Amino acid sequence: MEPPTGERLAARTLPHPHLTPSTVAGRRPYRSLSPWLQASPLSLTSRRRFRGLHSDGSMEKRGRVAVVVLGDIGRSPRMQYHALSLAQQAHLEVDIVANGGSDPHMAVKENQSIHLHIMTSVNLQGLSKISSPLALLLKAAVHFIILVWFLCLKIPRPDVFVVQNPPSVPTLAAVKLSSWLRRSTFIIDWHNFGYTLLGLSHGRGHIIVKIYHWFEKYFGRMADGSLCVTKAMQHELAQNWGIKATVLYDEPPEFFHPASLEEKHELFSRLENNICHPNGIRDCVTTAQRGPESGAAIHWLDQSSDTLFSTQIGNEIFLKASRPALVVSSTSWTPDEDFGILLEAAVMYDRRVAAALNEDDSVEEEKIWTDISNGKQYLYPRLLFIITGKGPERRKYEEQIKKLNLRRVAFRTMWLLAEDYPLLLGSADLGVSLHTSSSGLDLPMKVVDMFGCGLPVCAVSFSCITELVEVEKNGLLFSTSSELADEFMMLFKGFPERCDTLNSLRDGALATASSARWSTEWETHALPLISELISGKQR
Known part of the structure; x- marks a missing residue:
């Protein structure tokens, strides 16, 4: 699975009217059991156990789980979802041990049953000379010493460790040692295989990759339980690693949903400067912004009631017929x-x-942009690609x-911002996934998010x-x-009304969501x- 971005988390808690049972067939009804997610009811036995009650009603010690991420917790959404579900649905105390960097979701920071333990950052730049x-x-x-220090001395003893893999080195060994010292069990959540990621830079045959x-594989077999993200990975673990894993698919939380017109307009207003006032860029968006909907000629946007995509007249909000098609891709670069x-x-x-429009090189781009600003609609729209994420190759591209x-x-x-990412997906017209998977066995979480917002996707085949x-x-x-260009031509022909x-x-995509x-x-x-693991520890 691709290294996730922290921005994909957001604090949207109320269901959107487009996704009510009356408008989407088969949609599960919304409930108010949790301010963060829609939790289905636990069994009575589970509720008693996790709330700290024996079957006879007497008190027992509340269960505790440590969620371990040797990485930026803000960019580890699946592990944050684990923590929230453990606290909200299973009613457990949760300790997150992770590196700092991006802020985790506000619901994680505000939940009184979730305790964040950010590991000390050590400057290892001097190692580049070795x-x-x-x-x-x-x-x-x-990293091994720091991780064991936190897991054994800085947090209360957990019943279970839940650790993200990759990275595997030294995480799995550190968690195994800590679970033995603290008489706990541990679960590996297999997002991908670490050795395949290392193989991208060194080659699969490199001695370091083989080690x-x-x-x-050695420490993976020592886990008391395993979760994984696809059936293909489950099969690989069973056949070639001797590990029995349960498939836990990535699914979108409830705050990923199609955006309303009001939400779209507010989002586009907040992103106005980033979209329409970029430094040193002059293109079909910066020079052809307004049409007759706003009664303006070509100039910069200067009213909050008017955006590149929408306009507000009184209390009514309209999407512009001459707006560009919005294509979103999230990448780790x-x-x-x-x-x-x-x-x-x-x-x-x-x-x-x-x-297709019989335009030759003699047609000035300025004329095209002027026609667009005056409300002229073409058979094929402008495309605005918004690419989100952080990573090493961003500057190059x-x-x-x-x-x-x-x-x-x-x-x-x-x-x-964390709050804006699902709104962007819910406001877009198409999503693009470039994820190919180092192992070929994990799935892009960004596509899950897009489907949660009812956003169709063009994805690299693997x-x-x-x-x-x-x-x-x-x-x-x-x-x-x-092939991707062909798909753009097919999907956007006649946009926005006749596509x-x-x-x-x-x-x-809505049905999938x-x-x-x-x-x-x-x-x-x-x-x-x-x-099962907690029950075994408490007996």
Whole structure:
């Protein structure tokens, strides 16, 4: 699974009218058991156990779980969801031991049953002067000592450790030792295989990767229980690792939903400067912003009642007919996501639209932008790509974007507030996933979020992606930039009113969102395992 971003968490707690039982067939009714998520009822036995009651009503010690992440907790949404479900649904005390960086979701920080323990940051830059294998060994040793210190001395004794993998080194060894010293059990939540991620930079045949693989497999077998993200990974663990794992699919929490017109307008107003006033960029968005809907010519937006996509007249909000199509992609800007595919597809779309409209190079881009600003609608719309996330290759691709010089395509890169990320997905017209998976066995969590917002997706095709994306139902798959450009042409023809294929995929994405949510998935698959381990420790 791709390294997740902290921005994908948000504090949206109220159900949206587009997702009520009356408007989406089969939608589970909303309940008010939790201010963060919709929790389905636990069994009476589980409630008594986790609330600290014996079956005869006498008090017992409340169960406790430690959630362990050797990484930025703010960019580990699945582990935050675990913590919230453990506290909200299982009524357990939860200690999160993780690195700092991005802020976790507000619900995590405010929940009185969840206790954050941020590990000490150690400056290891000096290790870069040492040969690579020795530097990696020293770095792992330092992290091992810090992690064991926190797990054994800084937190109360848990009944169960729940640890994210990867990273495997030294996390699994540290948690295994700590669970033995503290007489606890531990569960591994397999998001991916760490050795395959290391293989991206060193190659699968490198001795370091082989050692990492052995380490991950050896300590992985020592866990008392395992969760994983796909059936393909479950099969791999069973057949080749000797590990029995329970599939716990990523599912969107309730705050991922289609945005209302009011929410869209408010979001676009907040993002106005980032979208329409970028430094040093002049394109089809910055120069063709307003149409006759606002009664203005070409100039910068200066009224909160008018945005690139919407306008407010009195109490009424309208989406502009000449608005660009909004395409969203969330990326970690790492080698396992080839952003160049999206750039090439955007260039192809720009050229193919010009050819379809019989435009030659003599047609000035200024004339096109002026026509758009005056309300002229073309068969194919402008595309605005908003790319969210942080990562090492972001600057490189931003420099490439500046050199594209496209007529009908614009790009914006940004890091959103936690509250705004699901709103952006709920306001967009199409999502794009470039995740290919280092192992071929995990699924992109960003696609889960997009479906939760009723957003159809174009995703890179790889071995197990069909466990999530149903072709021509809730999304499309592609393998090359040309295929992605073809999909843009097909989906956006006639936008915004006459794009039947896009609307059909949106209906499919909404149906996918209505079929499952995190709280139900967690209670069905994770809770029984955790309950069994805690019950065994308390007997």
